[in-house]
Amino acid sequence: MNDTPERLGDMPDDEFRRYGYQLVDWIADYFGNIETFPVISQVEPGWLTEKLPSSAPEEGEDFADVIADVDELILPAVTHWNHPNFHGLFSTSTSAVGVFGEMLAAAFDMKAMLWRTSPASTELEAVTLDWLRQMVGLPAEFEGIIYDTASVSTMHAIAAARERAGLNIRELGMSGRGDLPLMRVYCSEHVHSSIDKSVITLGLGLRSLRKIECNERFEMIPERLAAAIDEDLAAGYVPLCVIPTVGTTSSTSIDPVDAVADICEKYGIWLHVDAAYAGPTAIIPEMRSLFKGWERADSIVMNPHKWLFTPFDLSILYCKDLDQLKQAFSLVPEYLKTTEEVRNGMDYGIQLGRRFRALKLWFVMRYFGREGLIERLREHIRLANLFASWVEQSSDWEMMAPVPFGLVCFRAAPENVADPDGLNERIMTELNASGEAYLSHTKLNGKFTLRLSVGSIRVEERHIDKVWRLLNEHLERLH
Numbered sequence: 001m002n003d004t005p006e007r008l009g010d011m012p013d014d015e016f017r018r019y020g021y022q023l024v025d026w027i028a029d030y031f032g033n034i035e036t037f038p039v040i041s042q043v044e045p046g047w048l049t050e051k052l053p054s055s056a057p058e059e060g061e062d063f064a065d066v067i068a069d070v071d072e073l074i075l076p077a078v079t080h081w082n083h084p085n086f087h088g089l090f091s092t093s094t095s096a097v098g099v100f101g102e103m104l105a106a107a108f109d110m111k112a113m114l115w116r117t118s119p120a121s122t123e124l125e126a127v128t129l130d131w132l133r134q135m136v137g138l139p140a141e142f143e144g145i146i147y148d149t150a151s152v153s154t155m156h157a158i159a160a161a162r163e164r165a166g167l168n169i170r171e172l173g174m175s176g177r178g179d180l181p182l183m184r185v186y187c188s189e190h191v192h193s194s195i196d197k198s199v200i201t202l203g204l205g206l207r208s209l210r211k212i213e214c215n216e217r218f219e220m221i222p223e224r225l226a227a228a229i230d231e232d233l234a235a236g237y238v239p240l241c242v243i244p245t246v247g248t249t250s251s252t253s254i255d256p257v258d259a260v261a262d263i264c265e266k267y268g269i270w271l272h273v274d275a276a277y278a279g280p281t282a283i284i285p286e287m288r289s290l291f292k293g294w295e296r297a298d299s300i301v302m303n304p305h306k307w308l309f310t311p312f313d314l315s316i317l318y319c320k321d322l323d324q325l326k327q328a329f330s331l332v333p334e335y336l337k338t339t340e341e342v343r344n345g346m347d348y349g350i351q352l353g354r355r356f357r358a359l360k361l362w363f364v365m366r367y368f369g370r371e372g373l374i375e376r377l378r379e380h381i382r383l384a385n386l387f388a389s390w391v392e393q394s395s396d397w398e399m400m401a402p403v404p405f406g407l408v409c410f411r412a413a414p415e416n417v418a419d420p421d422g423l424n425e426r427i428m429t430e431l432n433a434s435g436e437a438y439l440s441h442t443k444l445n446g447k448f449t450l451r452l453s454v455g456s457i458r459v460e461e462r463h464i465d466k467v468w469r470l471l472n473e474h475l476e477r478l479h
């Protein structure tokens with residue numbers, strides 16, 4: 001084909017084809033047999049490191065040997081997020097078409113910094129995010145930008161809020177400035193730790209984060225928020241941003257976004273809604289009311305990689321005025337100057353090159369369609385509520401929080417138990433160690449609480465049924 005010496009260049013086409021087919025077969029078998037694997041990896045820390053050579057091979061190896069090592073070394077050390085009994089943290093999983101999206105994106109290997117370097121990625125991102133915006137019922141003024149994770153989306157939103165506050169931090173920074181007041185970011189006690197990390201990263205410091213008390217349903221109390229802002233203003237502080245969550249991490253509680261929006265409007269504070277987990281469920285018409293007020297936000301984060309069958313990573317930041325982000329982040333050196341009047345992805349964040357992530361989301365939306373996505377999410381919510389109904393009907397178990405989405409917070413509460421926290425922890429540890437299912441925990445009102453998340457594209461009623469049976473078996477044995 002060309003006169004490149006054999007030892008140079010890439011893997012020959014025929015070899016790529018052969019291994020490519022083999023790997024697609026491998027993945028199809030993996031998905032087909034996913035239930036035969038233990039949900040969480042059974043290896044001990046260091047197991048894989050010990051089995052790997054301490055330095056890279058001098059000479060290239062036969063790729064067949066590499067694939068064999070995937071089976072022998074990698075697979076045992078995989079925790080299977082795609083397993084339908086993965087109910088820990090938030091149950092997230094990829095669809096098969098999502099895998100195709102990753103494959104093609106890797107093949108194109110575009111770095112979407114400028115429109116010119118990646119027209120397909122730049123334009124497909126805008127179009128796909130507008131499709132999703134319509135699906136979740138947000139007004140047309142919202143435009144989206146894709147980042148890797150919600151942690152990064154939120155950090156960008158806070159940075160834009162800080163820029164809008166007019167303290168000229170982009171230019172002057174924060175160090176060595178005696179003229180800067182304390183800046184505040186407000187959220188509930190149940191906020192995700194990514195908000196804490198954002199204020200650390202942005203140099204605002206944890207001191208800037210004011211966590212507002214919640215009611216018995218773990219929802220931010222708006223009156224407490226207003227009082228906190230008044231107090232801070234009286235002290236000369238600058239409120240930058242309020243971050244209510246729709247679907248908090250611990251319990252999926254829903255902060256009263258509409259009431260928080262009233263407060264933000266009154267004081268002119270940036271409103272950023274964290275809907276990283278629950279956002280995609282706004283596609284379902286009967287769920288839309290849970291998002292009341294989010295259309296009044298300045299920015300909203302939602303993660304298709306959590307609950308829209310899109311492989312990690314893909315997080316969306318929707319902004320009412322994307323230019324605010326641009327003002328915070330755009331910086332164009334000579335070598336990146338272009339003449340086209342276009343959107344250049346590099347202007348909206350700290351990254352220069354950006355992955356072609358929109359492709360996998362486009363595949364997912366086209367393959368399942370709005371109806372297909374609604375049906376799947378609806379079924380997950382039904383299964384979570386079904387499980388909750390079993391908990392409610394049993395005298396050995398109790399519910400710990402409402403179930404607005406696909407997460408059940410509950411715990412064993414049999415009569416005469418001396419150490420309920422210890423009992424629940426043992427049940428969870430033993431169930432997880434068995435490899436049959438994976439649950440995680442949180443603490444609600446100081447009590448050790450089990451969390452069962454339903455969100456896998458492969459989950460069926462029999463999987464939920466199995467967890468209920470196993471939990472009761474463990475309870476019987478341990479109590």
Ligand code: PLP
Nearest residue numbers: 149150151192194248249276277
């Ligand atoms: N916000 C909420 C409500 C979450 O539940 C999570 C993760 O579970 C995050 C943000 C952070 O998500 P990511 O891993 O995409 O940074």
